[in-house]
Amino acid sequence: MCCPITGKLNRGLALVASARHLAAAKGHTLSTKENRQALVLGWCVELLQAFFLVADDVMDHSITRRGQPCWYKVDGVGLMAVNDSFLINSTIFRLLKLYFRDSPAYVHLMELFLQVSYQTELGQCLDLVTAPTDHVDLTKFSTHRYKSIVLYKTAFYSFYLPVAAAMYMLGYSEEGQHESAKAILLPMGEFFQIQDDYLDCYGDPAVTGKVGTDIQDNKCSWLVVQALDKVNEEQKKLLEVNYGRDVPECIATIRQLFDSLELERTYRSYEDSTYAKLQAMIQEQSALPSVIFTDFLQKLFKRNK
Numbered sequence: 001m002c003c004p005i006t007g008k009l010n011r012g013l014a015l016v017a018s019a020r021h022l023a024a025a026k027g028h029t030l031s032t033k034e035n036r037q038a039l040v041l042g043w044c045v046e047l048l049q050a051f052f053l054v055a056d057d058v059m060d061h062s063i064t065r066r067g068q069p070c071w072y073k074v075d076g077v078g079l080m081a082v083n084d085s086f087l088i089n090s091t092i093f094r095l096l097k098l099y100f101r102d103s104p105a106y107v108h109l110m111e112l113f114l115q116v117s118y119q120t121e122l123g124q125c126l127d128l129v130t131a132p133t134d135h136v137d138l139t140k141f142s143t144h145r146y147k148s149i150v151l152y153k154t155a156f157y158s159f160y161l162p163v164a165a166a167m168y169m170l171g172y173s174e175e176g177q178h179e180s181a182k183a184i185l186l187p188m189g190e191f192f193q194i195q196d197d198y199l200d201c202y203g204d205p206a207v208t209g210k211v212g213t214d215i216q217d218n219k220c221s222w223l224v225v226q227a228l229d230k231v232n233e234e235q236k237k238l239l240e241v242n243y244g245r246d247v248p249e250c251i252a253t254i255r256q257l258f259d260s261l262e263l264e265r266t267y268r269s270y271e272d273s274t275y276a277k278l279q280a281m282i283q284e285q286s287a288l289p290s291v292i293f294t295d296f297l298q299k300l301f302k303r304n305k
Helices: 010-025 032-060 080-100 106-130 143-169 175-202 222-230 233-242 248-260 263-284 290-300
Strands: none
Touching: 010 032, 010 143, 010 290, 032 080, 032 106, 032 143, 080 106, 106 143, 143 175, 143 222, 175 222, 175 263, 175 290, 222 233, 222 248, 222 263, 233 248, 248 263, 263 290
């Protein structure tokens, strides 16, 4: 069947834009071959994203993705979606071999995709063991645990990977250059995930393209971690009794609790202060063109999907 493209493709587009900015920093534009390679790498990042999301939706029992039924929910697919996710992942390495086998960047790119896949899978594992859907234990939720999940599950593949792949393709292979990129891109990835957690509860499904399920799925989200830091004993009991229950009344109770704790205001304050901090970090670094980072940041600030 033909599947229409409904995602934003931000990761793939960011890779292509980063490659062009890095080439410009060296005083040239991408050649026809380099432009094609950047486009292929962009699709490799998008394929990795698709692999994670198809599998994640099965594990999370999600219903919709980008306004459409999750792949495993499509008639006739079911758990074949798991094998489909493996095929999507394998395609990445076939593309890398086809377009980069004779390139000095080939080994770097292979290792990069393998490493980032491993890191993301570790993050998913940490997420699942912290917040299983069949057992609620809020004592496992903490800021430290949340940051660890976000770092591995989201930040490496969504923010570092697109830029790192472009860097290797253009010959930016020094460890110091990559450490400079990580110093900004990994905190930016945390910023992105906190936005996602906020939108899961407060976003408009007609805009975000998905129905939020973090509350009933017992997710260790930014909102519940913030709530645990703010609640009194009575409110904590409400959390313990209602969080992680796929019951409309329980979900409504948690949403009302979040409202009473003014978590929307807390989020707005966090968003403004983090944006300012990231801007300062971008201005202070000189290892890479600043426009690479500002492109990311402008797309994130005040986003609603």
